[in-house]
Amino acid sequence: MTDHVTFPDAVQWAVPFFIAAILAEFLWIAVKGRGGRYETRDAVTSLIMGAGNIASGFLLGFIAYAFFMWLWQITPLNLGTSIPVILLCFVLDDFRYYWVHRFGHRIRWVWASHVNHHSSQHYNLTTALRQTWTYTFTFMMVVRAPLILLGFHPAMVLFVGGLNLIYQFWIHTEAIGKMPRWFEAVMNTPSHHRAHHGRNARYLDCNYAGVFIIWDKLFGTFVPEQEDDRVDYGLVHNIGTFNPLRVAFHEWVGIWRDATQPGLTMRQRLAYCFAPPGYSHDGSRDNSEQIKAKHLDRHPEDRGTPGFEQFDTKQPNTQAKQA
Amino acid sequence: MPLEILLVLVVGGIAGITLLLHLSGRSRLRVLSPELAWSEWLRHAPDDAIIDVTVAHDGHAALIRTESGNGLLWSFGADTVARHLLDFDLLDHPQGFEVQFHDFGTPKAIIHLDERERRHWQHLMEPA
Numbered sequence: 009m010t011d012h013v014t015f016p017d018a019v020q021w022a023v024p025f026f027i028a029a030i031l032a033e034f035l036w037i038a039v040k041g042r043g044g045r046y047e048t049r050d051a052v053t054s055l056i057m058g059a060g061n062i063a064s065g066f067l068l069g070f071i072a073y074a075f076f077m078w079l080w081q082i083t084p085l086n087l088g089t090s091i092p093v094i095l096l097c098f099v100l101d102d103f104r105y106y107w108v109h110r111f112g113h114r115i116r117w118v119w120a121s122h123v124n125h126h127s128s129q130h131y132n133l134t135t136a137l138r139q140t141w142t143y144t145f146t147f148m149m150v151v152r153a154p155l156i157l158l159g160f161h162p163a164m165v166l167f168v169g170g171l172n173l174i175y176q177f178w179i180h181t182e183a184i185g186k187m188p189r190w191f192e193a194v195m196n197t198p199s200h201h202r203a204h205h206g207r208n209a210r211y212l213d214c215n216y217a218g219v220f221i222i223w224d225k226l227f228g229t230f231v232p233e234q235e236d237d238r239v240d241y242g243l244v245h246n247i248g249t250f251n252p253l254r255v256a257f258h259e260w261v262g263i264w265r266d267a268t269q270p271g272l273t274m275r276q277r278l279a280y281c282f283a284p285p286g287y288s289h290d291g292s293r294d295n296s297e298q299i300k301a302k303h304l305d306r307h308p309e310d311r312g313t314p315g316f317e318q319f320d321t322k323q324p325n326t327q328a329k330q331a
Numbered sequence: 332m333p334l335e336i337l338l339v340l341v342v343g344g345i346a347g348i349t350l351l352l353h354l355s356g357r358s359r360l361r362v363l364s365p366e367l368a369w370s371e372w373l374r375h376a377p378d379d380a381i382i383d384v385t386v387a388h389d390g391h392a393a394l395i396r397t398e399s400g401n402g403l404l405w406s407f408g409a410d411t412v413a414r415h416l417l418d419f420d421l422l423d424h425p426q427g428f429e430v431q432f433h434d435f436g437t438p439k440a441i442i443h444l445d446e447r448e449r450r451h452w453q454h455l456m457e458p459a
Contacts (some may be wrong), residue, residue, distance in 0.1 A: 020332045027344040031351075038355065047409040048352040055345045062341070129410040134348075237438030240374065248405075248412035248437035302378060 013089060020062070022174045029178065030133045036183050037132075043183035044132045047089035048252040051134040056252045057124060058137030064144070072149040076162035085159030088286045097160045098168040098219075104155065105172055108148045110229070113213050119285045120148045120259035122180065127255055129242040131205055136180035140161075172218045176201070181293035196221045199233045206239040209303035210315030212296040231315040244286075351404050360391050361406040366415065375413035385455065387427075387459035392442040394455050401456065403430060405440045412437060421456055 037044050087093045102181065112122035121140040155165050179201040187197045196217040204215035214231035217224050224230035233239065247258060266280040266288075276289040286295030304311050304319055305322050310318055352358070363371070368384045372395045382396040391406040401416040420431040427444035444452055 017332070020337055021345070023332075023337065023340050027340065027348070030348060034348075034351065045409060046352055046357050048358040049408050050410075051352055051357075052345065052349050055348060059341045059345065062337075129407075218394060242410075246375065246407075246410075246412050248407055248414070248440065252409070254438070261435040286334075306377065313373055 013161045013163045014183070015146075015163045018167060018170035019173055019320075022177070026058075026137065026177060033133045033181055033183055044181060045130055046075075046132055046134075047130060050128055050130050051132070053250045053252055053255060054134040054138035056129060057141070057255060058134075058139055060141045060252060060256065061137075061139035062097045064141045066286045068144040071144055072152075073162065075149055076152065076156050079153055079156040080162050081099045081132040083157045083159060084160070085157070087159035089161065089164060093160070094164060094168065097155065097164055098171060100155055101152075101165060101168045102172055102219045103223060104151050105169075106216050106223035106227075107217065108151050110227075111148065111151075112146075113216065114284050115282055116259070116263060116285050116287065117281050118148060120263055121146045123243070123285075124255045126205060126243055127247050129246060131180060131182055131202060131239070131241045133180055134176065135205070135241075138255075142260065146259075163294065175219050178203075192221075194220060194222060200224075200230075202239045202241075203231050203233040205241050207244050208237060208240050209296075210234065210237055210238060210310070210313070212244070212299060212314060212315075234314060263264075274310050344438070350415075350441070357409075359409070361409055361411055362390040363393050363404070363406065363411070364390070365393075368395065368404055371411045372397075372402065372413055375404070375411070376402065376415070387442060387444055387452075388448060389443045394452060403440060403442075405442065408458070412440070416456060421453070428456075 033044065034046055037046065059206065087096075108118075109122075112118045121142045122141055125135075125138050128138055152165055154171075156162055179196055179198045180208070181198050184198040186192060186199050187195070191197065192199065196215070196219055200215045200221050202215065203211045206212075211231060214229050215221070215224050216229055221230065247255065249255065249258075263281055267277045272280075272289060277290070279287050284295050286293050286298065300316060300319065304316060310316050363386050365384045365386050368386050369381055372379065372381060372384070372393075376397075379395075379397040379399060379402070382398060384396075385394045387393065393404045395402040395404055395413075401417070402413055403416055404411055404413045414432055414434075414437060416430075418433050421435075422429040422431065424441055427442045428440055428447060429441050431439045442452070
């Protein structure tokens, strides 16, 4: 199929809105004296990462698009471009986003791309723009293949993906507490996403949703933000640089150094590339399960509470297992 | 959107927001007290048992002695970064020391110390 379909690049058209919203959030915080924090170099790094993300789309986007157009040529299905089809595509693409995002936290190769989004210790609207430059190298574009093979046009799939990212912009704020209960139940919100950005043991590997939080509830990864466990933003091991190049590539460099050190088996080298972040062949690092287990050793009262449900409430002092 | 307009928006937006933040005082470094350095270290390394904390006179760095070895905590914008002193080089710097960590994501920290502090810190940071 080679019919010509075009959709606008929604993210590019949203740039003026992004700038206006950042100014509005900053003014709100300045006037109210609450609702978040801004720091110059942190914010500038985030904004440059956002600009670099757009630039990487110009430079490398053709790879994914060529792959999608090849899929479009081989599929016999064409669902058209009606409004119901676009809405269905949006929902299914959000389901795709959930899994790509989950892979992004559980597979180090994909985490290497996504980590920069979590590398700020701040949480404001500029953090939303701290986006990857290296997504193409994760090959996660293959997760979109089923949508195109089902008959959703590649241009439409990319369009709804852009809308998904735009939706996620506004949830990167501390200026909004909780939304109405029905909204919190179905949609991803600032509260849910704050928890996702937490480096606290409780919040590791939770709330992967893009637009609909229902995916996390369906697949057991939902953790509600807790009033008595304030979210501490950033990475388990926070980086000490504002240099965008280092922010963009530090985990890739880490993979290279780990996987090429002498004396490892092939299995260990592959684990440094594809195991969950925190893997080490000698037990010198902790993955998220081990961090949670150690937290419960220090705070047994948290056993069985949100984020720690997987730990048996009847077995205190669980020893961390090496990955 | 035409590329020229996108470029103007992105460059102008970044420049404008940078200027606004800097002029409104959002470029200040975090100032550490001994108590704050203690709690910040435990935020970064919750498993550690701290023995004592030495804060630099300028309040932007602290040397943390723990039962598992020494660590360095330093101001990073409005926040802090912490590293155990395991694989590092300590270099002289006109204003104190430069600590190089051999880590692409945290290449170095510059610690501002006066002459009296410099000798004390060097003694503390020497491997046991």
